[in-house]
Amino acid sequence: MKKIGWCGMLLMSLVACTSERADQTTSTQQVAMTSANALKKIPYKSAEELQRLRESGAEIIVQGADYVIVRSDSQTLSAFAANATPAQEQDLIQRLAHIALRDSSDVQKIVNSGVDLWEVKSDTALVRAFDIQLERLRHAGMAFRIVKEDASKPEGRP
Numbered sequence: 001m002k003k004i005g006w007c008g009m010l011l012m013s014l015v016a017c018t019s020e021r022a023d024q025t026t027s028t029q030q031v032a033m034t035s036a037n038a039l040k041k042i043p044y045k046s047a048e049e050l051q052r053l054r055e056s057g058a059e060i061i062v063q064g065a066d067y068v069i070v071r072s073d074s075q076t077l078s079a080f081a082a083n084a085t086p087a088q089e090q091d092l093i094q095r096l097a098h099i100a101l102r103d104s105s106d107v108q109k110i111v112n113s114g115v116d117l118w119e120v121k122s123d124t125a126l127v128r129a130f131d132i133q134l135e136r137l138r139h140a141g142m143a144f145r146i147v148k149e150d151a152s153k154p155e156g157r158p
Contacts, residue, residue: 038071039061039069039070039071039086039087039092040069040070040071040084040085040086040087041067041068041069041084041085041086041087041088041091042067042068042069042070042080042083042084043066043067043083044066044067044068045066050063050068052079053068053070053080056079056080058070058071058080059071059132060131060132060135061092061130061131061132062091062092062093062130062131062132063131064091064093067091069087069091069092092130093130093149093150093151093152094116094128094129094130094150094151094152095128095129095130095131095134095146095148095149095150095151096126096127096128096146096147096148096151097126097127097128097129097134097144097145097146097147098124098125098126098127098144098145098147099124099125099127099137099142099143099144100123100124100142100143100144101120101122101123101124101125102123102142106125106142107120107125109137109140109142110125110127110137110142113129113133113136113137113140114133115127115128115129115133115134115137116128116129126147127144128151134146
C-alpha cells in the first residue's frame with residue numbers, strides 16, 4: 001500500500017512539473033509562433049527610413065541589409081503599409097552570438113531573456129537569438145559579439 005502511495009505522489013509531482021513547464025513559453029518560441037499576419041517584412045533603402053521605422057514604435061525582430069521584420073499593430077505600421085508584406089519563416093533569422101559574462105547572475109538574465117542558450121564557457125555564453133533579444137540584452141548592460149549572421153546555416157557558409 002505504501003508503494004502505491006509513493007508512486008502516486010511521484011507521478012503527481014511529475015505531472016505538475018510537466019504542466020508547469022508546458023505553460024512557460026520562451027520569447028524565441030513566442031516569436032516563432034506569432035502568426036504571419038502579425039509579422040511584417042518591410043523593405044528600407046536608407047538609414048533615415050530605418051530610423052523612422054524605429055521611431056514609429058514597431059518592434060524590430062530581425063534587421064536585414066535592406067529589410068526588417070517587425071511585430072506591431074496596423075496603426076503603427078500605417079505609414080509603411082504600402083511596402084509591407086507578410087513575413088515568411090525564412091525571414092526570421094537568428095544570430096549566433098557570444099555574450100560576455102560578468103558574473104554568474106548574467107547566465108540567469110540570458111535564460112530569462114528567452115534566447116536559446118547553447119553553451120557557457122568560463123566568461124562567455126554562446127546563444128542563438130533574434131535581433132530584438134540581443135538589443136534587449138544590450139540595454140540591460142550586456143556586451144555581445146555576433147559570430148554568425150545566420151545561425152541556421154551550416155558551418156563554413158556565410
